[in-house]
Amino acid sequence: MALARETGTGLFVLALTSNPEGGEVQHAVRADGRSVGATMLGHLAAENAGEEPLGSFGAVVGATLGDLSSYELDVGGPILAPGIGAQGATAADLPAVFGGAVRNVVPSVSRGVLRHGPDAVALRDAAERFADGIRTAVTAG
Numbered sequence: 001m002a003l004a005r006e007t008g009t010g011l012f013v014l015a016l017t018s019n020p021e022g023g024e025v026q027h028a029v030r031a032d033g034r035s036v037g038a039t040m041l042g043h044l045a046a047e048n049a050g051e052e053p054l055g056s057f058g059a060v061v062g063a064t065l066g067d068l069s070s071y072e073l074d075v076g077g078p079i080l081a082p083g084i085g086a087q088g089a090t091a092a093d094l095p096a097v098f099g100g101a102v103r104n105v106v107p108s109v110s111r112g113v114l115r116h117g118p119d120a121v122a123l124r125d126a127a128e129r130f131a132d133g134i135r136t137a138v139t140a141g
């Protein structure tokens with residue numbers, strides 16, 4: 001983090017990953033009663049404090065995770081959200097998973113697009129469909 005600050009860059013920290021096995025570590029409760037994932041999110045919020053509109057320290061939080069309302073997801077930085085497409089999450093899941101923090105979500109889709117290749121037009125169309133679906137989901141309501 002010090003290097004990122006010195007060089008004017010940023011980083012993403014794995015907080016609540018999209019893979020089902022991640023919960024074993026990330027939902028583990030520390031001696032202070034907070035989970036590992038919540039602790040990571042708390043550190044990121046502290047690092048981003050005072051930065052407008054967003055700080056440069058982001059969290060990775062899976063779009064597959066369902067109800068995350070017990071977590072404070074608004075860390076004042078971007079939230080990289082893998083899990084849409086091949087892992088089963090959809091664009092429509094984003095508002096329910098991320099709540100008010102959905103405005104800071106950067107959804108990622110890899111295989112969901114790539115499986116339409118190698119035809120370049122089909123790849124582009126698939127990417128546009130995902131982008132449209134995500135735009136609609138995060139701007140609705």
Ligand SMILES: O=C(O)c1cc(=O)[nH]c(=O)n1[C@@H]1O[C@H](COP(=O)(O)O)[C@@H](O)[C@H]1O
Nearest residue numbers: 017018019062082086087108109110111112
């Ligand atoms: O690379 C990651 O940080 C990552 C974190 C996470 O929680 N879940 C996750 O799927 N990833 C990566 O994100 C990409 C997701 O790919 P798709 O599932 O094909 O969209 C893969 O490269 C994964 O390794």
